[in-house]
Amino acid sequence: MATKVHMEALSPTMEEGRLVKWTKHEGDPVKSGDTLAEVETDKAVMELVARADGQLLKVMVPEGTTVPVGNVVAWIGKPGEKVDGDGAGAPAPKSQRSAVSGAREDKPAPAPPSASPRAAPSIPANPSPPIAPADATRVKASPLAKRLAKDAGVDLKLIQGSGPGGRVIKRDVEAAPTASAATASAAQAPAVPRTADRAPRTGVPYEDVPLTQIRKTIAKRLAASIGPIPHFFLTTEIDMERAVEAREALNQQLGEAGGKISFNDIIIKAVALALVQHRACNAWFQDDHIRYWNEVHIGMAVAIEDGLITPVIRNADQKNLREIGAESRELAGRARNRRLKPDEYTGATFSVSNLGMFDIDQFTAVINPPEAGIVAIGSIVAKAIPDGDRVVVRRRLRLTMSCDHRVIDGATGAVFLKTLKQMLENPLAMLL
């Protein structure tokens, strides 16, 4: 019977390995101890060696794929021996665009606890063999274009083919990264197709999208320009008149039942809901890929005696204002008393920093990596605002978003802010 080759834990903390290169290929004879593949672990590139003699019968995961420890990556056996070619029975490898759950211990911000019970097996993954991916038949593309696209991380389905009958050919793939560079908005970039989609809640907490070449270049060049995280800032002024009214009405309704709603709670809720619509901003920069979160966990900057800490409101988009209010007060209280547990201040997907109570009109906040954005909230100030021919007094809020340019482009941040502004200017929209 053929022997399975598993992804092995090549370092003590390794939970998954990226298969960098197969050094043996299907059909090659292998001896126990032979190097089969190079695997990139959380620490270094290591060698995966054969534990059996025979022939490398089948390679289950293509190069570039990240595979959880324990998954079958290949089969060794006698020439001609049949193996379970579809990988049934083997936990599905994580293909480049499929999502997984699970945390990485070595990351500064572990995944939220809610994610861990949901383990990998439910994911319908496609263990694409190295040549001719399973869904290849549905994309009209030349074999060469398919290979180039796989390597470049380009989704063939999103490319307009220029070959006969719209077939995607080499030059279309080669032109693809340039085409995405030309469009300023990440929402239109073919290489990161679904980032701007409304985040699907399928039980999968996030989706890892490998960095495309253009994204890598942006990351490198902007980082070189202004430090490890290339920040840029977007400021908008928001009319809070209706939010003020809504808050008053809601608090009146709550009466003495307690648990008053603060502006901070409304802003957290609005940010969370806007992030659901703009997944491109709800992301972590992860060096070689971007992790687009389907879940929304808002970090809330709290000043403490000797510094600052950001407790996390988990799944803030799915909580009502009372829940958010209660949770934030409770977390802030324990933060000041230094009673927060590590998992209560890690794992945020986006942050909010509010200095409104200190009469700050406007400021810029520094991004908390690996998050890609943070909004800085100034105080709500009554201002004279032109309204047609008249001047009216309106309560206004200046809000500044800091963006990690490796993840978020100007237009991407701007459309997110537009949604956020709409929600705060019309709080009823949050009920939609």
Add this chain to the structure above:
Amino acid sequence: MASSFDVIVLGGGPAGYICAIRSAQLGISTAVVEQEKLGGVCVNIGCIPTKALLHSAYIASLLKESRDFGVEVSGVKTDYGVAMKRSRRVSDQNSKGVEFLMKKHKITVIKGTGVAQPGKKVKVGSDVHEAKKAVVIATGSRVKGIPQIGLEINKTTVISSDEALLLERVPDSLAIIGAGAVGMEFADIFQAFGVKVTLIEALPRILPIEDAEASDVLTKSYRKRGIDVIAGAKVTKATVGKDKVTLDVEAGGEKKQVTAAAVLMAAGRAVNTENIGLKECGIQLTDHGFIKVDKNLQTTAPGYYAIGDVAGPPMLAHKGFREGAVVAEFIAGQKPYPIKYDNVPSVTYCHPEVASIGLTEDQCKEKKLDYVAGKFPFSANGRARGTGETDGFVKILRDKKYGEILGAHIVGAHASEMIHELAVARENEYTVEEIDLAIHAHPTMSEAIGEAALDSLGRVLHI
């Protein structure tokens, strides 16, 4: 009598007549102006008659070796005059075939020399015909001599392929200047008909545009047959006598004299761009003398197109065919699929044949491409052994990373027929893996293509 057409094509060679047929298919009224026979150089004094003569040469060579195959033939005599007359019949049949195609598609054939005039007009004799949509220039090319060194074609001792194709009798000896396709093919033909052939090439190797390994095989094969191959040679002086020509040749630092009863000029062709009204119409030429065209083959004068040899290299009938069809479609308002000029096969019908597509190995090196060469010799191919045609090989140049077929070269019997598997593969961007996956029938020469693909992957089976 003057008339009006949608499209007037100047020249009834391969590019021109295909342009006319495709136009007619698209419902465009078309006229072709031709001063000689329909079919042009290709049909009348090029591709077609030489293939007929090459087959005669092949039979002659085959019979010399037939004893090894258990067939004894005695008293084999060759008669170039008979072979020539047969080749003329083949050409005439083909030319009549083109005439028939013109009739079938209701294309008007105007006999005479056309001259383009401004306003999309074409003057033939005293008639001025009007083209409503376009004038297409497909006037082709002609042989050229090297008058600078005294080798002006005189049609007796200094001849071109035009005369060589009509000889009643072969000369005792022949010096061929130029070892491209034309020179190679005539060397093959005349050697088989008993002529002492000297083949002189200015560039360092014969078949200079082909892969260097192809040149090596052919040099060896020709020398074995008794053809004197002199490459990297400069003809410094030619003394043309009444019944002989003496050439002063410098090669490899040595000077020598080559004397032959005749010299065949096969050192390139000149395009027919003179006296056809180009300047008057505002049609410009390139630095190399070809008609300047844009990507739609339109010249610098709107409404005037150029196709075939006059539109630039490669000067091959099949490239002209495609340009003719594409221009017709463009004129008809369609958006034809652009021609991939890097995917035009090149074929020389000498024995063994040489066929190629894409880059040569030297070009891969010059471009610093990361490639792997896969090669399979016909000496290891069962079918080739059976027929005794073991000279040559298939070579595939594979891009190391993605398996793209950068170039493919076949030297051997039937190479001209086999190259199309690789043309289809390259056109469709198949990689060497797809070549291997396609099952090749056994025993065939084409198996060598699959094996060369495997060799480029380090998995060759039969060597």
